[in-house]
Amino acid sequence: xxxxxxxxxxxxxxxxxxxxxxxxxxxxxxxxxxxxxxxxxxxxxxxxxxxxxxxxxxxxxxxxxxxxxxxxxxxxxxxxxxxxxxxxxxxxxxxxxxxxxxxxxxxxxxxxxxxxxxxxxxxxx
Amino acid sequence: xxxxxxxxxxxxxxxxxxxxxxxxxxxxxxxxxxxxxxxxxxxxxxxxxxxxxxxxxxxxxxxxxxxxxxxxxxxxxxxxxxxxxxxxxxxxxxxxxxxxxxxxxx
Numbered sequence: 499x500x501x502x503x504x505x506x507x508x509x510x511x512x513x514x515x516x517x518x519x520x521x522x523x524x525x526x527x528x529x530x531x532x533x534x535x536x537x538x539x540x541x542x543x544x545x546x547x548x549x550x551x552x553x554x555x556x557x558x559x560x561x562x563x564x565x566x567x568x569x570x571x572x573x574x575x576x577x578x579x580x581x582x583x584x585x586x587x588x589x590x591x592x593x594x595x596x597x598x599x600x601x602x603x604x605x606x607x608x609x610x611x612x613x614x615x616x617x618x619x620x621x622x623x
Numbered sequence: 624x625x626x627x628x629x630x631x632x633x634x635x636x637x638x639x640x641x642x643x644x645x646x647x648x649x650x651x652x653x654x655x656x657x658x659x660x661x662x663x664x665x666x667x668x669x670x671x672x673x674x675x676x677x678x679x680x681x682x683x684x685x686x687x688x689x690x691x692x693x694x695x696x697x698x699x700x701x702x703x704x705x706x707x708x709x710x711x712x713x714x715x716x717x718x719x720x721x722x723x724x725x726x727x728x729x
Contacts, residue, residue, distance in 0.1 A: 543659075543661075545717070548718075559717075593667075607715065607718060611672075615666055
């Protein structure tokens with residue numbers, strides 16, 4: 499059974515940093531691209547970032563480029579999102595999601611068949 | 624960026640009725656259009672991908688159609704568990720989602 503479990507969310511001040519983790523199980527982690535998708539309270543879904551199965555290719559939404567860094571450790575079956583220079587508008591539930599199609603979603607053109615339960619990030623003073 | 628527009632914003636129907644949800648893209652996405660269902664407090668669930676393919680375990684009452692810029696999600700006969708928010712998503716270029724259609728109980 500595929501499982502994705504996020505952790506690392508919490509309350510952080512504007513300008514601060516946070517690192518999210520997503521522990522994966524039930525599939526061959528290195529064979530699939532992974533993404534982070536966020537949802538602000540009461541709002542819709544926004545794709546944030548994606549990474550290829552090998553970790554060699556990464557993609558970012560314009561809203562987070564230069565502030566967020568996606569990475570993965572295939573030996574630990576874990577996906578990460580390092581978030582720096584956080585802003586109030588980054589407040590959201592952050593989901594990790596597995597790509598349906600395989601190790602690559604070129605240019606960030608991904609498709610999500612499994613999602614974690616999400617972790618809440620609140621940016622506020 | 625490809626902008627997706629969904630209509631209507633809210634659809635009020637009774638169990639057993641047919642639901643028809645629309646998604647329109649600002650430019651052609653070929654068939655690279657997916658539909659997700661989200662219930663309160665839960666993660667989204669993939670229903671349909673590549674316009675018309677049901678994801679694993681999705682009941683046959685859910686069907687998708689369309690290509691290019693106009694797409695439709697149809698729920699043939701609403702079950703109580705189908706009342707939720709539905710999002711479309713394109714992967715022709717960098718992922719974008721539509722704003723969602725809420726299907727609520729009339």
